[in-house]
Amino acid sequence: MKKITLLLLTITALHSCKQEPKKEESSNVSADFAALLDNYYEDGLKLNPLNATTAGDHRYDDVFTNFLSDEFAAKSKAHFENYKNKLATFSDESLTKSEQMSKAILAWECDINLNEFNFNANLTPIDQMWSPNLFMGQLASGSSAQPFATVEDYENWMKRVDGYLEWMSSAEEKMREGMAKGHVLPKSLIKKVLPQLQSLTATDLDKHLFYQPIKNLPDSFTEDEKATLAEAYKSMVNNKVIPAYQKLHDFMSDEYSKAGRESSGIQGEPDGDAYYAHQIKKYTTTNMTAAEIHDLGLSEVARIRSEMEKIKEQVGFEGDLKAFFDFVRNNKELMPYSDPQQVIDNFNAIHDRMKPQIEKLFDVKPKTPFEVRRTEAFREKSASAEYNPGSLDGTRPGIFYTPIPEVSKYNVYSDESLFLHEAIPGHHYQISLTQESDELPKFRKTLWYSGYGEGWALYSESLGTELGLYTDPYQLFGMLGAEMHRAVRLVVDTGLHSKEWTREEAIQYSLDNEAESEASIVSEIERYMANPGQALSYKIGQLKIIELREKAKTALGDNFDVRQFHNQVLETGCVPLALLESKIDNWIKENS
Known part of the structure; x- marks a missing residue:
């Protein structure tokens, strides 16, 4: 494994034993x-x-x-x-x-x-994957973080929507400025935004996302309150929301689409190289260069391919690895469902299978509840599986959202590794334990560093065998596939944004090296195009945590306790990777 070069962050007390200041002064x-x-x-x-x-x-x-x-x-x-x-x-x-x-x-x-x-990142304020309009859609559904329990809650949302529509108007202004300055989305991404906007121009009120809270008015409301709110929301949707979405859709489908750039990577914009370097630093919390990360990705792809070859031989498949990818992608036995609820039930069954083993690896578990839900329909076609944190007080559960756009084509081969990553012990453990900590200041409870956060989640995928999973060779292949997916990201993200790769070249590289469906790969490549550098964080962070575990295991020998190692990693919350390494080094010294 190649060593990840970290930022030089000085923390005196982590490297020395200087005398603490006097009590009163301290x-x-x-x-x-x-x-x-x-x-x-x-x-x-x-x-x-x-x-x-x-x-x-x-x-x-x-x-x-x-x-x-x-x-x-x-x-x-x-x-x-x-x-x-x-x-x-x-x-x-x-x-x-x-x-x-x-x-x-x-x-x-x-x-x-x-x-x-x-x-000038604010000159491309809307994309198909990351922008605030998508999160506002989640809130508008009435089943996310925005509360709809009191009349005041319903009134608060209407006020928030007014502010949001002001942002939408500014978004068009910023995109027009971007058109003049050479900061525009690639044409392929604009095409993916348009149906998202168009879906919210529909005039059928009962089906409109922003009207959904009215369909779930609490029984405690009086009839007058219900009638007043229903009329207010009808007016809000018909007279404000739909016209705003229609206006933005018309602009993006006409003028903006014509101005969309042909290039796929951020190099196609002014100062693209400098911005990409900033994005790498932000998301990986390292000083690695695009070239170093590209080379690391190539070596990881080669290593994981050799592991995949072993699975291919184990199941008796005759043919090369690329043919095996196609076999796994299209194997109808791995697409057994006819009802979306069956997908949700399968994730819950995975959780049940691993519960007896979890205490072998973790002696501290979160109190925040956890649920698996289907991704909302309005964003499902362009969404990836994701985790939304619970509330700080633990009253709102952490939610693992999984998109199921076509249940008959839903392939289960990677479900075990996906659950470990997005749910337990991945994001749900990492985020919930941080939020529940009595030791951390508030600002650290809601911080997010992808190098650490996504690194932990990908590391969690490697724990499947220890947790009683991956007994099916296809699920083990799914884990390797998920790791390969993140290794491929190192290659294609840097390829797109620092080596002038086209969208099509990145798609083909992915098809050649992983078993994801072509539709999924296209969605992923376009995701990287929309947010340069974010996709690098997973593998960089995972490799660092694996490196630290091996270092601690070697140094501590029989005194190494994996549960204590996991406590050390999780108890600090999200931190830049250099700080995590300093902490683990100090822990090793104290226990040697």
Whole structure:
């Protein structure tokens, strides 16, 4: 395994045994530092009220910030500069080890966010996968993080929608500016956005997503309240929402489509190389270059192919590996379902099979409940499986969403590894334990670093055998396929954004090296096109966690306890990978 080169982040207490400051002085400094962290968190919620709603904090449920406005840009920049300056007034020597970790993380946050202002990402504000309009669709359904339990909740949502429609109008303005400056989406991505917008121009009120909360009005509401809200939502949808979506759809289907770029990668935009370097750093939390990551991807693809060959031989398939990919993709025995609920039931059955083994690897488990749900219809065709965190107080469950656009074509071969990644012990354990921690300051409970978060989830896939799964060779192949999928990402993401690969070249490379369906691969490649660098985080983080486990196992010998190792990795919450490595190194020294 190639060693991942990490950022040089200095945390004095993690590398030395300097004397702690006197108690009284330390207490005052700790109080001031804790106040700084709390203020950063609270100010951050005001900047982005959607984060508050997602965390279960409903003070700002009526607000949708226009992230595209000049006013927001100025406030945001001042926010990070202000806290970066305040942070510099605290010396490492005056802080505890835990506080030093928080200081290093907050410094990272400020720097990476400030660097974002050097680029023009807001000139392509809408895509088919990542943009705020898709999350607002989830909230509009009435079954996500936005509450619809009181009359005030229903009124809050109408106010939030007003702010959201202002953002939609600004999005068109920004895209027009982007057209003038050479920052536009590839034509293939524009085609995927259009049906998403068009679906919300439908005039059948009962089927409109933004009217759904009215169909589930609480019984506790009076008849007058129900009638008033129903009329208000009817007016909101017919007179505001549908016209706004129609206007944006018409613009993107005509002028914007004509201006869409032919290039597939970010190199097709001004300052594309510099922006991609920023994205790599943001998502992997390393200083690796695109060239280094591309080479790492090629070596990982070769290694995993050799493991796949063994599975192919085990099941007695005659033919080359590419033919085996086609066989697995199209094997009707691996597409056994006729009802979407059967897919959900299968994931729940996977959970039941692994429950007896989970305590062998984890002695700390989250209290937050967990559910498997089908992805909402309006975004299902372009969506990947995903995890949405529960609320900070644990009252809203963590949800594993799985898209099932055509149940008769749903292939189960990778379901075990998918559940381990998105659900348990992947994102559900990692995020829920962070949110439930009594030790972490609030701002660290909702942080997300893909290198760590997605790295942990991919690492979790490798635990299947220890958890009593992968007894079927096709499910083991599914795990290898999922790992190959992430290794391929290293190659195609860097290929698209630093080597001028076309969309079609990236699709073909994926088809040649993994067993995903062609439709799924096309969706994935377009996902990478929409958010350069994000796809790199999974494999980079996984390799680092595997490396750290092997290091600890070698150093500690019989004293190595995998449950304690997992505690060490999970208890800090999401952190840049260099900080995680420093923490594990320190733990090894203390236990050697």
